[in-house]
Amino acid sequence: MSRQASKDTAAELAVRRLLHAAGLRYRVEFPVPGMPRRRIDVAFTSVKVAVLIDGCFWHGCPEHATQPKANAEWWRQKLDRNMARDRETTEHLEAQGWVVLRFWEHVPAGEVATTVRATVDGERLKRIAPKHGLRKSGQATDE
Template identity: 90%
Template sequence: MPEAVPSSPAVSARMSRQASKDTAAELAVRRLLHAAGLRYRVEFPVPGMARRRIDVAFTSVKVAVLIDGCFWHGCPEHATQPKANAEWWRQKLDRNMARDKETTEHLEAQGWVVLRFWEHMPADEVATTVRAAVDRERLRRTAPQHGGRKEQAEDG
């Protein structure tokens, strides 16, 4: 990829200040999950993938929550295309989206339920969806397995 040159010192400074973790969207969702009594790991390493993290991980039930920034991850509603260094940015953002897809596929292959949300989604909706998924996985993992047969109760 060609070397990118910042279009201005102000742009360079602004981009370097962008949070990569503990964003406002992540914090809002985590507060709601914690208030609902759920406990989780933050910035959990993706098993088997160096330098990749799960924003909120429920390790006991293998539920991974990723909250993606609209600009950095290509939100279909809010993503923008920088005009300065356009080709460099297009390649960078395309690589981010390919990495997201690869990470999701890797986690799912390891038995994780992967939930991805955009940063613009309401935190209460995200938290409700996450809570339902965690509850569903807890039930699924604790329910007795009957080998695919349904047992019928006998009247006595």
């Protein structure tokens, strides 16, 4: 297990490259506020968008997860704890006002990057619109 990458996985790097090329700037391995030893893979702190890219084996992908035969009970408990921790982290971040985007590692990087960019752009618009008298469509109000 110690040889398994826990950060900078191929899926994460591919998504980060696309986000950076699109002009988005973000924090990597950002600590989850109020939860020691937990990290956000890609964080847009100014708009509170957290992007987590989960490995199929470690996080229990319904399509690709496998069950080890050796020491099966120990592995089942380990993977169940991982999934419970994922839910707890998501709930904690959402309670703190973050938008949490979780993706499986098998989702194409381009698809992930498109969703992330749309979400970040939407959150930025929500934050600046009231300050500038804008409606959701981006039009100024006549009032």
